[in-house]
Amino acid sequence: MSAEEDLIDYSDEELQTTDAAAGADTNGGNKGDLAAPEDTADKKGSYVGIHATGFRDFLLKPELLRAITDCGFEHPSEAPCPSSASVHLASKNYILVLSIFPSILDVSLGSVQSSEGDTDGDVRESGDLEGAQKAAMKMQLMHITVLVLPRDSRIDSYSAVKKYISNSLRSTIGVFKGESRTPASKFDFLGRWFCLAGPAMRRWADAVIPFTSLYSFEVHLSNFGSVYSTVQQNAIPQAILGTDVLCQAKSGLGKTAVFVLTTLQQVEPVPGETSVLVMCHTRELAYQINSEYTRFSKYMPDVITGVFYGGTPIQKDAEILKNKETHPHIVVATPGRLNALVRDKFLRLGSCKVFVLDECDKMLEQIDMRRDVQEIFRATPPQKQVMMFSATLSQEVRPICKKFMQNPMEIYVDDDTKLTLHGLGQYYIKLDEKEKNRKLNELLDELQFNQVIIFVKSTLRATELDKLLRECNFPSIAVHSGVSQEERIKRYTEFKDFNKRICVATDVFGRGIDIERINLAINYDLPADADSYLHRVGRAGRFGTKGVSISFMSSEADQEVLKQVEKRFEASIPEYPEGGIDSATYMN
Numbered sequence: 001m002s003a004e005e006d007l008i009d010y011s012d013e014e015l016q017t018t019d020a021a022a023g024a025d026t027n028g029g030n031k032g033d034l035a036a037p038e039d040t041a042d043k044k045g046s047y048v049g050i051h052a053t054g055f056r057d058f059l060l061k062p063e064l065l066r067a068i069t070d071c072g073f074e075h076p077s078e079a080p081c082p083s084s085a086s087v088h089l090a091s092k093n094y095i096l097v098l099s100i101f102p103s104i105l106d107v108s109l110g111s112v113q114s115s116e117g118d119t120d121g122d123v124r125e126s127g128d129l130e131g132a133q134k135a136a137m138k139m140q141l142m143h144i145t146v147l148v149l150p151r152d153s154r155i156d157s158y159s160a161v162k163k164y165i166s167n168s169l170r171s172t173i174g175v176f177k178g179e180s181r182t183p184a185s186k187f188d189f190l191g192r193w194f195c196l197a198g199p200a201m202r203r204w205a206d207a208v209i210p211f212t213s214l215y216s217f218e219v220h221l222s223n224f225g226s227v228y229s230t231v232q233q234n235a236i237p238q239a240i241l242g243t244d245v246l247c248q249a250k251s252g253l254g255k256t257a258v259f260v261l262t263t264l265q266q267v268e269p270v271p272g273e274t275s276v277l278v279m280c281h282t283r284e285l286a287y288q289i290n291s292e293y294t295r296f297s298k299y300m301p302d303v304i305t306g307v308f309y310g311g312t313p314i315q316k317d318a319e320i321l322k323n324k325e326t327h328p329h330i331v332v333a334t335p336g337r338l339n340a341l342v343r344d345k346f347l348r349l350g351s352c353k354v355f356v357l358d359e360c361d362k363m364l365e366q367i368d369m370r371r372d373v374q375e376i377f378r379a380t381p382p383q384k385q386v387m388m389f390s391a392t393l394s395q396e397v398r399p400i401c402k403k404f405m406q407n408p409m410e411i412y413v414d415d416d417t418k419l420t421l422h423g424l425g426q427y428y429i430k431l432d433e434k435e436k437n438r439k440l441n442e443l444l445d446e447l448q449f450n451q452v453i454i455f456v457k458s459t460l461r462a463t464e465l466d467k468l469l470r471e472c473n474f475p476s477i478a479v480h481s482g483v484s485q486e487e488r489i490k491r492y493t494e495f496k497d498f499n500k501r502i503c504v505a506t507d508v509f510g511r512g513i514d515i516e517r518i519n520l521a522i523n524y525d526l527p528a529d530a531d532s533y534l535h536r537v538g539r540a541g542r543f544g545t546k547g548v549s550i551s552f553m554s555s556e557a558d559q560e561v562l563k564q565v566e567k568r569f570e571a572s573i574p575e576y577p578e579g580g581i582d583s584a585t586y587m588n
């Protein structure tokens with residue numbers, strides 16, 4: 001039996017495919033009700049633009065909102081939508097923007113109206129919206145997302161959006177048609193996750209809402225030819241409700257905040273119990289995620305977070321876990337150490353309510369890590385929320401992820417070209433191996449970087465290159481698995497705090513690591529595959545900022561990787577120009 005076969009499959013029978021159900025409702029819509037009048041075609045322009053929702057609209061705890069404001073987050077992030085939607089819509093020259101307008105007014109009183117964006121501010125101020133959501137969640141009411149299309153939408157807009165929902169989100173969808181306004185047909189929508197409606201749905205909502213929690217999304221259509229939705233905007237409202245989430249979004253767009261904010265929102269701290277478990281593949285990333293928890297829980301003094309990873313004395317972790325006063329409610333960890341803590345019964349997971357995997361493809365593709373993850377998963381109760389995140393989720397890894405989940409909300413970027421970071425200039429330099437050091441020196445002299453990360457393929461090369469750079473008086477530091485764990489974290493912090501401007505690293509820094517000021521990523525040694533390339537260069541140009549990546553190409557294998565990258569991501573990676581590049585293109 002291969003190592004992989006040895007791994008247990010999780011409750012396949014629990015996996016519900018909604019494809020069939022998605023096809024079940026095939027109502028095409030009623031032209032009389034939905035079609036745009038001929039003369040309204042021009043009005044589409046008035047729906048142009050992305051309607052950014054504020055964090056306040058997520059109805060987060062005030063202490064969380066305060067921390068979000070302190071962290072300088074203004075709006076939840078946006079990310080490209082799945083390609084199946086974009087292809088479909090692009091061919092019809094539409095832009096589809098989903099923006100959230102929470103529309104429950106007062107579920108508890110049973111008198112609910114749908115609102116469009118302009119009224120939700122009043123609701124929020126009166127506190128009704130929050131109360132309504134709490135009531136809805138307590139009663140575990142069914143959740144229906146209603147997509148409200150503009151009044152002048154044409155019938156094919158409805159089909160396009162419907163197809164997008166059923167193909168990409170694999171969810172059932174109903175279309176509210178004119179003749180279905182009878183009370184009986186209103187209840188058809190109760191079993192569905194999505195339904196499409198025109199503005200007339202307000203009246204319809206009145207009858208349905210006592211039994212459901214309702215969110216209405218306004219769908220903007222225009223003729224821009226690409227499709228957007230939002231990673232934080234899409235995932236946060238669902239994740240808060242306890243839905244399982246499998247989420248792909250490009251590097252640096254704020255996937256971390258999705259699970260940090262939604263778990264902090266849900267956590268109800270009980271002394272001595274861990275209710276949220278977050279795992280990731282490297283120790284530095286675990287440390288970083290824990291720091292994010294610290295940042296966002298700063299006004300939640302009752303919530304204790306803790307981080308556990310290998311390379312440190314396990315006895316220390318055990319001491320923390322033995323004491324109810326220090327026992328974390330939220331644990332961030334790497335799988336090896338966490339598994340050891342669970343096996344040795346220092347950590348009991350019977351109260352775990354949320355299970356998160358960051359960089360999930362990496363964690364589940366690597367057999368030893370996957371084995372640890374599974375053992376830990378088995379130690380948690382069957383009923384829990386599972387969320388997984390990565391910038392890369394291949395077709396092969398998705399079913400593996402979903403084996404841990406029940407009817408997850410799935411957010412994919414099926415079109416690899418949409419993973420390219422638009423603020424990032426990418427170049428290559430063809431050279432011999434022996435020319436690399438000289439060229440690197442030249443680049444570091446010539447480019448006006450804030451911080452730079454230089455990737456190499458081995459710990460030995462990291463040590464050597466770092467030494468060389470320091471001999472040349474460059475403020476360099478090296479992070480790799482060849483140094484003690486304590487020293488690794490110390491160096492990570494030094495770099496993160498801007499005390500060093502150059503970091504030579506192996507792939508331990510290749511994914512997830514978020515250093516705000518990095519605007520230059522250099523592949524001194526190219527990685528072996530396109531996914532790793534994408535993650536590495538994503539260390540620069542984060543959250544829409546500008547940056548540049550330069551890759552040294554010194555072998556045929558390197559050339560092949562760059563070819564793959566260009567093909568898969570439709571990224572243009574030209575040769576680095578003789579005269580250099582304009583700093584305005586990569587300095588923020």
Ligand SMILES: Nc1ncnc2c1ncn2[C@@H]1O[C@H](COP(=O)(O)OP(=O)(O)OP(=O)(O)O)[C@@H](O)[C@H]1O
Binds near residue numbers: 074232513538
């Ligand atoms: N809504 C927001 N407003 C402002 N900044 C944000 C917002 N969301 C996230 N950020 C910042 O963007 C940066 C990137 O976020 P994060 O590290 O979560 O990205 P990611 O999607 O996990 O990327 P990767 O795939 O590379 O791990 C972080 O510095 C984070 O603080």
